[in-house]
Amino acid sequence: METQSYTYPYPHPAVATDCVVLGFDGHELKILLVQRGVEPFKGLWAFPGGFLRMDETAEQCAVRELKEETSLDLRYLKQLGAFSEVNRDPRERVISIAFYALAKKADAKGGDDAANAQWFSIDEIPHLAFDHDYILRKAMKKIREDIHFEPIGFDLLDEQFTMPELQRLYEAILGVHFDRRNFYKKMLQTGILEEVSFADEASPTEYYGAHREMKSMSIDALFGDPHTSAPSRPVADDSRRRKGTRFRFNQKRYEEYKEMHNFRLEF
Amino acid sequence: METQSYTYPYPHPAVATDCVVLGFDGHELKILLVQRGVEPFKGLWAFPGGFLRMDETAEQCAVRELKEETSLDLRYLKQLGAFSEVNRDPRERVISIAFYALAKKADAKGGDDAANAQWFSIDEIPHLAFDHDYILRKAMKKIREDIHFEPIGFDLLDEQFTMPELQRLYEAILGVHFDRRNFYKKMLQTGILEEVSFADEASPTEYYGAHREMKSMSIDALFGDPHTSAPSRPVADDSRRRKGTRFRFNQKRYEEYKEMHNFRLEF
DNA sequence: GCAAAAGTGTTTCGTTTACACCCATGC
DNA sequence: GCATGGGTGTAAACGAAACACTTTTGC
Numbered sequence: 001m002e003t004q005s006y007t008y009p010y011p012h013p014a015v016a017t018d019c020v021v022l023g024f025d026g027h028e029l030k031i032l033l034v035q036r037g038v039e040p041f042k043g044l045w046a047f048p049g050g051f052l053r054m055d056e057t058a059e060q061c062a063v064r065e066l067k068e069e070t071s072l073d074l075r076y077l078k079q080l081g082a083f084s085e086v087n088r089d090p091r092e093r094v095i096s097i098a099f100y101a102l103a104k105k106a107d108a109k110g111g112d113d114a115a116n117a118q119w120f121s122i123d124e125i126p127h128l129a130f131d132h133d134y135i136l137r138k139a140m141k142k143i144r145e146d147i148h149f150e151p152i153g154f155d156l157l158d159e160q161f162t163m164p165e166l167q168r169l170y171e172a173i174l175g176v177h178f179d180r181r182n183f184y185k186k187m188l189q190t191g192i193l194e195e196v197s198f199a200d201e202a203s204p205t206e207y208y209g210a211h212r213e214m215k216s217m218s219i220d221a222l223f224g225d226p227h228t229s230a231p232s233r234p235v236a237d238d239s240r241r242r243k244g245t246r247f248r249f250n251q252k253r254y255e256e257y258k259e260m261h262n263f264r265l266e267f
Numbered sequence: 268m269e270t271q272s273y274t275y276p277y278p279h280p281a282v283a284t285d286c287v288v289l290g291f292d293g294h295e296l297k298i299l300l301v302q303r304g305v306e307p308f309k310g311l312w313a314f315p316g317g318f319l320r321m322d323e324t325a326e327q328c329a330v331r332e333l334k335e336e337t338s339l340d341l342r343y344l345k346q347l348g349a350f351s352e353v354n355r356d357p358r359e360r361v362i363s364i365a366f367y368a369l370a371k372k373a374d375a376k377g378g379d380d381a382a383n384a385q386w387f388s389i390d391e392i393p394h395l396a397f398d399h400d401y402i403l404r405k406a407m408k409k410i411r412e413d414i415h416f417e418p419i420g421f422d423l424l425d426e427q428f429t430m431p432e433l434q435r436l437y438e439a440i441l442g443v444h445f446d447r448r449n450f451y452k453k454m455l456q457t458g459i460l461e462e463v464s465f466a467d468e469a470s471p472t473e474y475y476g477a478h479r480e481m482k483s484m485s486i487d488a489l490f491g492d493p494h495t496s497a498p499s500r501p502v503a504d505d506s507r508r509r510k511g512t513r514f515r516f517n518q519k520r521y522e523e524y525k526e527m528h529n530f531r532l533e534f
Numbered sequence: 535g536c537a538a539a540a541g542t543g544t545t546t547c548g549t550t551t552a553c554a555c556c557c558a559t560g561c
Numbered sequence: 562g563c564a565t566g567g568g569t570g571t572a573a574a575c576g577a578a579a580c581a582c583t584t585t586t587g588c
Contacts, residue, residue, distance in 0.1 A: 005274050011321045012279035015362055054278045054360055058351040082349040082364045084325040093321055095282055097349045182578065243586060244540060448569070449551065510559065511567060
């Protein structure tokens, strides 16, 4: 395809991006890997990524490559930094700008469109190509730090989620166990979660793929709290309910809260 | 000097490093800048930095360039990330890998060897070349975050320092005011500081540049606690004393403490 | 109907904050 | 000797941690 060549008075390294994509299936953290079809490291698994074009930023490159290789849209992209070991790529000098990204639970389930892209459980990651083992360790370290101060958990769950789901996610990322009651309290105290009432169920992102007629729920909506109006709720709804009260992340309240707390919110 | 040229089948960006060097004079934070002698942005101030060589990592490049441009040795170097805006350099596509570094108080004072390197007070920074204004904001943000979890303050002070000095540093970085008593307590509680006894004064890094005969202090050294042996101490020592109890950072205790607290120590 | 998971409040403990006086030094 | 800065303890308020039982759901 390319037949030209490019000449510079000084040597230039190649610049590429790599993206550590995380997903969460409700119980375990997952990492999205692609299997290399060409040398070097042919057959080994690696992070999606590729070479930087001259008309795009590193961020744009990471998004583009991910789309190309795994047809996944990103919710959250954060730079880990540049990896510049001299011999990290046997072909030529390649600087990699690495990112981590988060995929919604729904996307994470069906997201292996690309022939050789696959989700791996975080504790069953094979040995990776290049210095990607090292990059993964850095990524996990950073995520564990970031999650204390940024609401990244919500980017890994569906738009609506239950408290136990959120807790399992935090526990999976941080590798610790929380007391359920304390976790509830802490999360609710921040005020950045809003309870999803039955009236809101047929929200922008569909819930369990089912539609709901506006009419049958409008009464409940008027009365607000689903508990008080529960007896009058059509039984049919139950088929679509799943266990537990559902919440959703409220971006606006988060911004307010952050401002109140000097832009430093601890989870 | 270079007459060769370098050719690649695909276009490559240039890769450079930039280093935000911080110093502290006891009252204010300082930033080390160099004045550009050539276009683009000739005459404007910028961070020390330069192009990456093919046989060095980005970290090595940052250290080398800093040494070349300002003859300063670094105490602490941390990557901020890669800056990859397409037009950040008008000459050609240049990716910058930025770092921040800390200079000891002593170095910071006399460190402007290089003809056109100069320390600027943090709130008198001129408009900078390239996207360095933006990089500076990112650097300050990261330092303010990092200082909560890493003992970076000590890299900005001399080996020995007083508690008020340390407090002023924290206040300068974070832009807040602490209650003196609470600050003492918190710092001492961590256990990572050790009080410098008179016996230790002639420590590896000299104190106020004066030497001290080992003989005249060996007795105090044997008895440990400086308070009990104070009356027998030669009066001559007082000439070298400065106001206040001095402390030093104990790396070993820090490692222990960090391990005890899951590698997450909050300052 | 039974097992598994969701939901809820209170007490205890440790940490953080607020606050005032004496002492040492330098002018 | 006076002003400036260094050094110390205690009480109140707040946030984190520990803890058990009832309700709902799914089989």
